[in-house]
Amino acid sequence: MMMTIIKEYLKEGMTLIKDNVLFLMIAMLFLPDYLLYPSLLICGVFVTYEYIKYKAFRWSFFWVLWIYLVIVSWASGNWFGLGACVVLLFINGYAFSIHRRITPLTYMKLQYYIVWSSLFNFFFNFIQYKPAWFKSLMATVESMLNIDHLPSWHLPPYGNGYYRAYSTFDNPNFYAFILMIVLLVCFNQIQFQLTFKNYSLGMFYIAAFIINMYALFLTETRAIVVALLVGLVVIIFIQRKWLQLKILMLLGSIAAIFILTNPTLFPRFMQITEHTSIRLNIWETALMQIEKEPWFGKGLFTYAFLFDNTHAHNIFIESLLSFGVAGTAILLAWFTERMQTIYKTGYYLDYPLAFAVLIATITYGVMDIPLLYVQTSFLLVAIFCLPDRNIETKVLENSEQKESS
Numbered sequence: 001m002m003m004t005i006i007k008e009y010l011k012e013g014m015t016l017i018k019d020n021v022l023f024l025m026i027a028m029l030f031l032p033d034y035l036l037y038p039s040l041l042i043c044g045v046f047v048t049y050e051y052i053k054y055k056a057f058r059w060s061f062f063w064v065l066w067i068y069l070v071i072v073s074w075a076s077g078n079w080f081g082l083g084a085c086v087v088l089l090f091i092n093g094y095a096f097s098i099h100r101r102i103t104p105l106t107y108m109k110l111q112y113y114i115v116w117s118s119l120f121n122f123f124f125n126f127i128q129y130k131p132a133w134f135k136s137l138m139a140t141v142e143s144m145l146n147i148d149h150l151p152s153w154h155l156p157p158y159g160n161g162y163y164r165a166y167s168t169f170d171n172p173n174f175y176a177f178i179l180m181i182v183l184l185v186c187f188n189q190i191q192f193q194l195t196f197k198n199y200s201l202g203m204f205y206i207a208a209f210i211i212n213m214y215a216l217f218l219t220e221t222r223a224i225v226v227a228l229l230v231g232l233v234v235i236i237f238i239q240r241k242w243l244q245l246k247i248l249m250l251l252g253s254i255a256a257i258f259i260l261t262n263p264t265l266f267p268r269f270m271q272i273t274e275h276t277s278i279r280l281n282i283w284e285t286a287l288m289q290i291e292k293e294p295w296f297g298k299g300l301f302t303y304a305f306l307f308d309n310t311h312a313h314n315i316f317i318e319s320l321l322s323f324g325v326a327g328t329a330i331l332l333a334w335f336t337e338r339m340q341t342i343y344k345t346g347y348y349l350d351y352p353l354a355f356a357v358l359i360a361t362i363t364y365g366v367m368d369i370p371l372l373y374v375q376t377s378f379l380l381v382a383i384f385c386l387p388d389r390n391i392e393t394k395v396l397e398n399s400e401q402k403e404s405s
Contacts, residue, residue, distance in 0.1 A: 022101050023113045026382060029375045030117040032168040034134040047093035056096045061334035068327050073299030081299025091381055099385040104347055107387045111185045115208045118182040122215050125165040165218030176221035177370035181357055181379055182212050184231045188353040223367040231360030238352040279313050286312040286321045297324035311372055315365030346386040357383050
């Protein structure tokens with residue numbers, strides 16, 4: 001009797017999980033580290049199972065790039081780079097699992113899950129908790145990887161200087177990038193809901209936009225503000241809403257004047273010259289290495305491998321440094337292939353969000369590389385899992401085939 005009851009509960013639990021896989025795959029990206037990493041292990045097993053079950057392998061420039069990175073990382077003894085190659089396989093499987101569930105309706109749900117997760121995430125700016133066992137474990141791992149010198153972000157009075165919010169992430173800049181995506185999703189959904197006169201849901205996204213804008217302010221990340229504005233302009237431009245563009249430009253000008261006239265409210269914004277000099281030194285070091293070995297690079301995280309446990313803080317310099325000229329050419333070929341696929345098959349109404357996130361990411365990439373992190377890279381991949389514009393026709397054809405058989 002007891003075994004029957006347990007089996008029924010397990011069956012119901014599996015059904016519940018199956019019905020909410022998309023939500024779980026998004027929500028886990030916003031969890032604290034001590035919950036994120038176990039979730040990633042489970043997710044890794046799951047996406048591997050689906051990748052094999054549905055025979056998802058398709059040859060593309062991604063695999064050319066992956067083989068190239070494995071070879072150059074192995075030849076250079078770059079173990080960080082080899083580890084990153086394993087993560088790339090995970091990301092590829094994650095993208096497949098997300099995309100096979102995406103329709104125009106579920107892509108809307110995906111955006112809803114992202115925004116709800118961000119609101120849950122917001123409260124971790126004020127609740128800084130990590131269990132003792134996790135602190136001990138991460139200290140051991142960081143010492144083994146020689147990254148214990150990285151800055152630790154804490155609430156006052158434990159931190160030094162001004163406070164920068166980072167929520168469940170290890171760095172305010174990574175959190176700011178997540179917020180940039182969330183804010184673009186919110187803005188995209190506000191446009192949708194107001195257009196289709198779904199005002200209650202529109203108010204939810206407006207409220208979420210305001211809350212996450214406040215969180216972005218707490219991160220005190222400067223370049224992300226420019227990237228966000230560029231992303232908003234892209235959405236408005238593609239949708240051809242010129243009045244909104246004029247209003248955005250007006251609000252942006254007012255915000256810039258307010259920041260310049262109230263420097264005490266934005267202490268980090270006033271240190272831009274000092275911090276830019278640090279970036280310039282990093283770029284100079286990376287460019288000297290590129291000039292020395294321009295053709296092949298040493299795989300992902302080459303800057304960390306050669307100089308320090310960080311990166312080149314510029315997506316273009318980092319690409320040439322890590323991939324070399326040959327690898328960068330393969331990267332561009334894969335990127336072009338992916339963009340062509342989205343252009344040919346992607347659902348038209350979801351173009352604005354995808355291209356806004358892309359252009360904003362590239363803009364922010366001039367000063368930082370947020371993609372070299374688990375949550376940021378996975379969330380970006382999820383955004384680019386656009387529904388197929390012909391998916392409704394395909395679903396109808398498949399159902400008709402099943403009925404006839």
